[in-house]
Amino acid sequence: MDWNKLVKKRQEMIVNNTQDFLQIKSVLDEATASSYAPFGEGIRKAYNWLLHKAEKDGFTVKDLDGKAAHIEWGEGEELVGVLCHIDVVPEGEGWTTPAFDADIRNGKIYARGALDDKGPTMAAYHALKLLKDKGVKLEKRVRLIIGTDEESQWRCVSHYFDHEEMPSLGFAPDADFPIIYAEKGIADLTYKLDLWEEQGLIRSFSSGSRLNMVPDFASAVINKKELDADFQLKEIYKNYLAQIQAEGGVEEDSDTVLLTFSGRSAHGMEPEDGLNAGLYLADFLCTMPLKEYEKRFFYTLNDYFLNDSRGKKAGVNYMHKELGDLTINIGTIKFEGGNTSSIGINLRYPDGVIFNSVKQRLDRIFTSTGFTGSIISHAPPHAVNKDHQLVRTLSKVYESQTSSKADLIAIGGGTYARSLKAGVAFGPLFPGQKDVVHQADEYIDIDNLVKITAMYAEAIYELCNQQ
Ligand SMILES: [Zn+2]
Structure with missing residues (x-):
C-alpha cells in the first residue's frame, strides 16, 4: 500500500x-x-x-x-x-x-x-x-x-x-x-538545612526555580558589616568573573552588597550544556569569610557538585555505554538566614544503577553536615x-x-x-x-x-x- x-x-x-x-x-x-x-x-x-x-x-x-x-x-x-x-x-x-x-x-x-x-x-x-x-x-x-x-x-x-x-x-x-x-530513571530530591537564627555574612542566596533546568541566574545578598573594612569585595568578585569568563554584577547600598551571576540555562538532562549560576556564585562565596553554618551549606555544594555533573566527587558516578551517564543537576539553591535552606537536585540515571544506593550515598554526604533529605518524585528507568x-x-x-x-x-x-x-x-x-x-x-x-x-x-x- x-x-x-x-x-x-x-x-x-x-x-x-x-x-x-x-x-x-x-x-x-x-x-x-x-x-x-x-x-x-x-x-x-x-x-x-x-x-x-x-x-x-x-x-x-x-x-x-x-x-x-x-x-x-x-x-x-x-x-x-x-x-x-x-x-x-x-x-x-x-x-x-x-x-x-x-x-x-x-x-x-x-x-x-x-x-x-x-x-x-x-x-x-x-x-x-x-x-x-x-x-x-x-x-x-x-x-x-x-x-x-x-x-x-x-x-x-x-x-x-x-x-x-x-x-x-x-x-x-x-x-x-x-x-x-x-x-x-529520573528523581527529584531535596536536602534541607535548618539554620539557627543568627545574622551571618550571607543574608540570602537564591538560584533556580525548577529542578529540571540548569539555573541561568543566581543572586546573593551580603551583610556589609560582617566584612572587614579593607575587604575589596567588588574587585575580588570582578576578578573571579573574569577568570571564568562569566558575567555578573555588584550593587552596593548602605548595609548590603548584592552579587549576581549570569550563567546559561539548559535542560537538566544534560547539565554540561549549561553554566550553573548557583554553583558558581556559591563557589565564589566559599572564598569569603563565611560563618561556620554558612560553610556547612556552601562548602557542601562546592566540595561535591561544582564542575561535576556526573557525581564523581559524590562517588555516585556510573557510565553505561549505550544509555549514557548518571547526571546530577543542582536545579535550585535557597539560603535565607533564619529560614529553612534547601538544595534541589534532579538526578538521572541509566539502567544498571541501584537508585537506593545512590540516594543513601547522597544522604550520607548531606546528613554529615546536618541536612535532611527527601524524595519529591522518582520514576525508574x-x-x-x-x-x-x-x-x-x-x-x-x-x-x-x-x-x-x-x-x-x-x-x-x-x-x-x-x-x-x-x-x-x-x-x-x-x-x-x-x-x-x-x-x-x-x-x-x-x-x-x-x-x-x-x-x-x-x-x-x-x-x-x-x-
Ligand atoms: Zn508532549
Whole structure:
C-alpha cells in the first residue's frame, strides 16, 4: 500500500481538522476545574471536540471522567496503544501571530501544540481513520489513548491505567524519530538545612526555580558589616568573573552588597550544556569569610557538585555505554538566614544503577553536615528490549518510509511512552528538524503532518497484523 499517496489525498481534511483542534486553548486551568472538567474548561473543550468527532466517524469511544479517553478500532484479543495528549503548555511571549490562531504561513501551521502534541494526535487519529475508511482488517484492537495532563502531573494516564487494560505494546508520537527505546530513571530530591537564627555574612542566596533546568541566574545578598573594612569585595568578585569568563554584577547600598551571576540555562538532562549560576556564585562565596553554618551549606555544594555533573566527587558516578551517564543537576539553591535552606537536585540515571544506593550515598554526604533529605518524585528507568517485536516493526516501517536507517535512541529525558509497559516514543520530529516544542512560534510543517500520518497508519497496520 502506498501510504503517503493515500494520506496525501486527505491532506485538506487533515489540515482543516488540525487547525480547528489547535484553535482550542487547551491549557491546564485550575481556576475553571470541576468534576466535569478536571483540568479546566479549555482542556475539556478540546477533549469534547475530539471525542465527538471520533463518535461521528464511527469509532468506539470511552470517556474516563474527563481525565482520559480512548478511541478504539479493530478486533482481537491483543491491544495496541497509541498514546497522545491534548493539553498544551501556556503560549508565553513572542509569537508572530496569536498562538491559538493556527495561522498557516509557508506551508507550516503555527500554534501552541502544533508539535506537542495536538498535531501528532491528529496525525494518529487520521491514520486510524484512514485504515477504518479503507476497510483494512486489523487483527488486533487499537486504542488511541488520549491524555489531558501530560504537561503537568500525568494524572490522566494514571487514572486511565487504574481502570483500563494495559496495551501489550504501543508507541507515543510525542518526541523524536526514529525510535526512543530507553529513558533514564529520573528523581527529584531535596536536602534541607535548618539554620539557627543568627545574622551571618550571607543574608540570602537564591538560584533556580525548577529542578529540571540548569539555573541561568543566581543572586546573593551580603551583610556589609560582617566584612572587614579593607575587604575589596567588588574587585575580588570582578576578578573571579573574569577568570571564568562569566558575567555578573555588584550593587552596593548602605548595609548590603548584592552579587549576581549570569550563567546559561539548559535542560537538566544534560547539565554540561549549561553554566550553573548557583554553583558558581556559591563557589565564589566559599572564598569569603563565611560563618561556620554558612560553610556547612556552601562548602557542601562546592566540595561535591561544582564542575561535576556526573557525581564523581559524590562517588555516585556510573557510565553505561549505550544509555549514557548518571547526571546530577543542582536545579535550585535557597539560603535565607533564619529560614529553612534547601538544595534541589534532579538526578538521572541509566539502567544498571541501584537508585537506593545512590540516594543513601547522597544522604550520607548531606546528613554529615546536618541536612535532611527527601524524595519529591522518582520514576525508574524505562526501556524496551531492542529485539522486541515493537522495535523491529517500527524500525521496518521507518526505514521503508524514509529510506534511512532507524537508529535506536536512548535519552536522559522522560517521554510519555514510559507510561506504557512496552512503549517507545516514535516521532513526530525527524532527525535534524528544529525542535520548537514549548517555544514561541511552535509549528508543524504540513508536509511533515502528512508524512507522519502515513508513518502512523503503516505502523498501526503492521503492529496489528504481525505475530
Ligand atoms: Zn508532549
